Every structure is written in C-alpha cells, then in structure tokens.
Amino acid sequence: MTAGAAEAAGTTPVRPAVEDDPLARLAGEGATGALHGPVGALYLSDGAVVHAESPAAPDVGWRLTARGRLSPETWEEAVTQGGPGYRTGDFLVEHGRLSQGELELCHLSALFDAAYFVLYPLGDGQRPPERFLREARHWLGPVRPVTVPALQREVRRRRRLLEQAWPGAAVDAAPVVPVPDADRRRGRGAQAVCGRRAVLRAADGVRTPVQIARALGRPAFATLLDVRRLTALGLIRPPDPGTTEADRPLPEAPGVPETSLLIRIRDALEAL
C-alpha cells in the first residue's frame, strides 16, 4: 500500500499493524536497546519496555516541573547526578524528592503516553519505529517495565478510544479552534478544575493538541482524547477538510534538550 492510498482511504489512515514492526521480534529475543522511529523511541531491557520518549508527549521531567511538583533545579540535579549511572528515578526517591508511588505513576503515564506517538506518529507518511540501537539505555533508569504485548494492547485500545470519541484524525494535528461561545455553552465554573476544561481554555485557535498538552504539563494522549470529545460536543470546530496535515511539521519541544542523547555521547567519549 502506498502512502497516497492511505491518505485517500479517509480520515484515519490505516497504518501497518503493530505486529508488523520489529517490536514483537525484539521482545521475543529478550533484547536490550532503543527502538527509534521518526518521532521518538522505545527503550527495551531484556525484551520489556522500560521507557518511551517522543517530542509529542511531555516527558517525566516536564510533567514534574510544569506544576511545581519539583523545581527545575531539583530535576536537573537528579539528571546530572543520577543520569550517568542510568538511575535518575532512583536518585529522586533516595533523596526524598519523590515517593516511589509518585515516580511510578508519573513514569508509567509518560511511558504509555509517549509510546502511543512512537507507534502511531501524528501526520501522514510517518513510519513506525524500525531502527534498533543495541545496548542503548535510558538515563532515567528502570522504574516498572511493561511487557510488549501489554503495551501493544494498550496502544491499540487507545486508538479505538479516539475513534469512538470522534472519528476524524484531522483534529489531532490541527490548531484547536473553540466555537465562539464555547465557554458560555459549557456552563461556568463547574468544570474549571477538570482537565478537559483546562484544554478548552487553552485552545486559542493557534496551538495544536500536542502544544496544549505541553503548555499544561498534561499527557498528550489525554489531550487528544479531550479535543476529540470536545469536538463531538460541538465545542471545538473540526478543521477544514481542505487543509492538509502533511505540510504541518510536528511541533518541536522548545528548549528541551535531548538529554538522553547527550549522556550517551558523553558515555561513548569517556569509553574511548
């Protein structure tokens, strides 16, 4: 199937089944390393997924600092001191910065969130991950590994959730445009504290769901789902079918360095 055929198929291009990519094979081998795609990577350890990162999804550090759970300095300290030994997460817990429960909740949420965008990149013509860097490890360190079948099942389930909420993938990557009286129609105040309300408030007709997620420190998939549900409720205007998503580059994470890459490079240099 060509990319053109996928685009012509309708609102949601059917991507190759998750089973077709090398993930299941690597799990079977019990492989350790990083599986890179066009937008992010999955880290495996002994065949289980221990981490996922994608520029589309706010990472653990961003989430913990976005609302002040940790100060940026505390996070930096943990990355600097714990990163080289691949144990940033343990460092945070050992130094009383976070409870083990918080670390696990935040990390698992970030892992599943990023994994969705690695396996189903937004925008047409993006391929699932296929480049595997053996023995690559992530500086956060293992927290709670997830088996590959469990991850694939969850990613597929999330895909169905989006389709059930609003069957048009165009809203995922387009600027979120609220209808003029969305705030009033929704009723004042009552839902001010819930996430979906925050997403509606952050919708300014310019930012895409991924950019809103970053601004709020909120999981990107949850924000996609919010946007689709708000579209179904008539509070967000579906994008004009005439605009093509392919021209629109995936928003880059502003000012977020590829720490993982930097640490790997330093390790490699030191090993020389």
Next chain:
Amino acid sequence: MDWTTGLALGAVGEGPNHDHETAAAEAAELARLTFESSAFTQAEQAGPAERAGQADGPVEDLIVTARGGYHLIRFVETAFDSSVFLYLWLDRAEANLAVARFRLRDLTAGLVLS
C-alpha cells in the same frame, strides 16, 4: 487505574468477571463521568484545588453497592497532572465498607507522600 484512558496500571486478586482490564475500563468511564459532571463538582468551584491549578476534583470516593459486593473507587491527588484512582472490589458477606473506605484513603495518601 487511569480514568482518562481506562488503563489498569496494576491489578491484584480477582477482578469482576475474572477480567481486570474490562473492569478497569468500565470503572474508568464511571470515574470520568463523575469527575467531569457539574453536579458532583459544583460545590468546590473556587476551592483549594482550583487555586493550586490542579486537575483535582472535589470528588473523593465513589461507592457502588451491589447485592453481592461493594465497588470502591478512590481518587488519587497528585501535585502533577494525573488521573489516577484506586478501585477495590469486595465480597459483601465478608467486607466492612467503612473500614475498607478508611484503609483505601490511607493507602491513597501513602502512595503520594514521601
């Protein structure tokens, strides 16, 4: 469990219909509807949760009683954006609902406190 997505982050013991994943997805839907409904969240529109800018509703528990069992849902408050709750299914003949609710509350607090 995560109520935005219906993901079971972890499960132990026996689940309703021997199916933790389906139970998680269904409980998450109930939790989400409660959390997003204006009737249940109205009282605290200018409460501490909003001042802190957190996605924490004032809802603490959901309790469903059935002839044979109790279903307890307890929302977890975190200082970062999350949508996590604990879901406990109990045999009505053996369980003490009040004790279970307090234990679940303490468990939830212990999960996020260092």
